[in-house]
Amino acid sequence: MANLVAPAVRKQEVSVTRKMAASLPGLRAIAQSKGLKVHHLGAGYPHPEVTDPRGFLNHQEGYFSFLREKEGLNDPETLPEFLRESYSYTDTLGPLSSRKTFAEVYGRDWGIKIDPEKLIPTVGASGGISLACSLFERSGESIAYITDAPTYAGFTARASLCQHATIYSVEMDSEGAIPDLMRSQIRKARSDGHFVPFYYTVPDGHNPAGFSFSQNRREEIIDVLKEEQVLLLEDAPYLYINYAEPENRPITFLGIAPEQTIHLFTGSKIGFPGPRVGYLYSDAVLEIEAGETVDLSTLALTESSSDLLFQNPAALRGFEALLHKEREDGGYSVRESMWELAEAKLTVYRDNRSILLQTLEERLCGYKDYFDWTTPDGGFFSVFTFLRKDSSVSVVTDDSLIEHLVSEHGIVVIPMYDFYPEDARLRNPGAGMNQLRLSFCFSESAGEARKRDMKEAVEAFCDAAIRLAVPESERS
Ligand SMILES: Cc1ncc(COP(=O)(O)O)c(C=O)c1O
Incomplete structure (x- = not known):
């Protein structure tokens, strides 16, 4: 049978985040078979602790009952507009x-x-x-x-x-x-x-x-x-x-x-x-x-x-x-601000962000010639850079390094190179090749266990980074 044709259609490249998501189960299995705990510093998803829908569903039900009353419907059989x-x-x-x-x-x-x-x-x-x-x-x-x-x-x-x-x-x-x-x-x-x-x-x-x-x-x-x-x-x-x-x-x-x-x-x-x-x-x-x-x-x-x-x-x-808030009289009013909603999320992300930044500082402060990282004022990510200045060991953050971090250390991070558009990589073939995106938004645990897991993840990452970038003679 003749092929169906679409001669002008170009095949899409798969992004590194999608590739990573696809290869993760296999890499995780390898890490776990070696008894390694999987440390999440890769995923950009909202934390499960702040996306439990049950509270929201109750709130929505209350608001919908309020709307029903506003429509003046006393007969429960009548469908509200x-x-x-x-x-x-x-x-x-x-x-x-x-x-x-x-x-x-x-x-x-x-x-x-x-x-x-x-x-x-x-x-x-x-x-x-x-x-x-x-x-x-x-x-x-x-x-x-x-x-x-x-x-x-x-x-x-x-x-x-x-x-x-x-x-x-x-x-x-x-x-x-x-x-x-x-x-x-x-x-x-x-x-x-x-x-x-x-x-x-x-x-x-x-x-x-x-x-x-x-x-x-x-x-x-x-x-x-x-x-x-x-x-x-x-x-x-x-x-x-x-x-x-x-x-x-x-x-x-x-x-x-x-x-x-x-x-x-x-x-x-x-x-x-x-x-x-x-x-x-x-x-x-x-x-x-x-x-x-x-x-x-x-x-x-x-x-x-x-x-x-x-x-x-x-x-x-x-x-x-x-966007509505329940009043004391049981009615609902438009919220003054969405910051009230944000605050519930921010308690988790603020914690995680400080654990990330504090642990990086504690563990890597003696190696400032080797590493640098961003201090985010918003969002889920910090970019970690392996500085190449005086280092005799040059770290290349390519796919094989990412696989190595998962399979040998259980650490999941995302390489930066794929986030650079093609023209940027043509101008500078090394763009992003010494950088990783560390995310602090996601883990599988909640509460105190989340904080512990976050700290362990960053500590494991720092140990791996030192082993990769700092010559043995200079490690303390
Ligand atoms: C910069 C940026 N834009 C868009 C999105 C996608 O957001 P949405 O879920 O609203 O489609 C994300 C999600 O992580 C993001 O980081």
């Missing part, structure tokens, strides 16, 4: 009450004015990334996405689905993407014949770079993007997974320049990842075909209505429940 709506086809914008509640609370938290009519529900932040990309890919013209080197693997994966899109990446320093390099990459992309729709970044708790952009750098970046007329796609999953003091938290790009920014909110980290709740928001106005101007949110809405068509109203109503 909100419940009927939650399990019916809804429109692309999802329930208005959920959008209004979110606009009110999020707007208050971040000092921004959000118009609920411009809030487009998405399937998590992943759906928001995809929506923003497809909006600009639809014309078929050759496009260039600007992003950081390194950048979020989910963005690279989505961007590479489009065969007429190319990534132009921008190196970062400790404050964020470097503005001059950004300007020259935008100009290079244009001179190579591409249209440049946006710069994608994760400014708070950057995944995978393990730091947050400074306020000053955000403003410099926005200046470049305004001059160059390029939008900014702000992926903000870790906005509330924030360790900075309130007065030191930078302003979001949406707060600095709402007309230049497409902001992605997700319920995955502040609530739960399973229901796949997210919103895309922008005040940007675009000039399109024949000089017509149109709100970006209108374009996103038509894009979404031809793609997803219907949102999941029950999930959005559940998120709305989370």
Whole structure:
């Protein structure tokens, strides 16, 4: 039989995080057969201790009873309108009450004015990334996405689905993407014949770079993007997974320049990842075909209505429940702030982060010529670097080192090299080849056992790092 053909389709590369997830069961079995405990410093998932849905389900039930009473239904046989709506086809914008509640609370938290009519529900932040990309890919013209080197693997994966899109990446320093390099990459992309729709970044708790952009750098970046007329796609999953003091938290790009920014909110980290709740928001106005101007949110809405068509109203109503608080009289009011929700998560992540940073400091303070690591102000990750300065032993963080760490030490970490877009690796073939992403969000245990496991994991990692990088003669 003749083959079915799709001659223009290019095969997708599998990301190192996916490869790692696939090879993990085998490596774990090897580690366990050697009697090694498996130390989780790799997974980027929310901790099971803060994603137990039972408390939420009780709360949701209470809120739904409240809605039922508000509808004035005394007869238990009558189906309340909100419940009927939650399990019916809804429109692309999802329930208005959920959008209004979110606009009110999020707007208050971040000092921004959000118009609920411009809030487009998405399937998590992943759906928001995809929506923003497809909006600009639809014309078929050759496009260039600007992003950081390194950048979020989910963005690279989505961007590479489009065969007429190319990534132009921008190196970062400790404050964020470097503005001059950004300007020259935008100009290079244009001179190579591409249209440049946006710069994608994760400014708070950057995944995978393990730091947050400074306020000053955000403003410099926005200046470049305004001059160059390029939008900014702000992926903000870790906005509330924030360790900075309130007065030191930078302003979001949406707060600095709402007309230049497409902001992605997700319920995955502040609530739960399973229901796949997210919103895309922008005040940007675009000039399109024949000089017509149109709100970006209108374009996103038509894009979404031809793609997803219907949102999941029950999930959005559940998120709305989370944004309400039970009063003493048994009624429910809109929460003052989402920080109340974040606090429950932050107790776990703050602990884990301090254990990671303190243990690295304790164990490696005598070896500062060999190692460096980032101190994250947000998110789940720290980037660990093997410095090569005066070391006679040079550590290469490739796949075989990762396998060695699992099978010989039971340590699961993610190498950084795969987070560098292709052009960054062409500029610098060594990019990320001396770095690991250490995550402190996930373990299988809870409470005191979680803290113990976290400490043991970091201690095991430090011992392995010393053995790999420090010549025996210099070990203390
Ligand atoms: C930077 C970044 N963007 C997007 C996502 C995906 O989020 P969601 O579950 O909302 O799709 C993640 C998840 O880890 C992430 O780290």
